[in-house]
Amino acid sequence: MARALINVPPKAKVGDIIEIKTLVSHPMETGYRVGLGGEILPRNIIQTFTCAYNGEEIYRAEFSPAVAANPYLAFHTLAMETGTLEFRWTGDNDFLLVETASITVE
DSSP states (O other), rough: OOEEEEEEOOOEOOOOOOEEEEEEEOOBBSSSSSSSSOOOOOOOOOEEEEEETTEEEEEEOOTTTTTSSSOEHHHHHOOOOOOOEEEEEEEEEEEEEEEEEEEEEE
């Protein structure tokens, strides 16, 4: 089962540039490795990550089989209003993980 760690500053001033960090724990498999019985292990990767700030997408990443297990992302955005950040990871085998974080902008 996947688990996410998210770091968003709880407060910011209007116009501040804030750093957002995410780390997701996921059992990644490239689809190229051979198992103990000689069979190819099926691919199991996170394909996309998005972050929306009050419903507007502000960041998107698309991954390939070469992505590291437990992908870590750090990015910046402008704090303009109090609201909610929604983080969404999607992947193979109908994988979906959605988390939210709040920020107060003064």
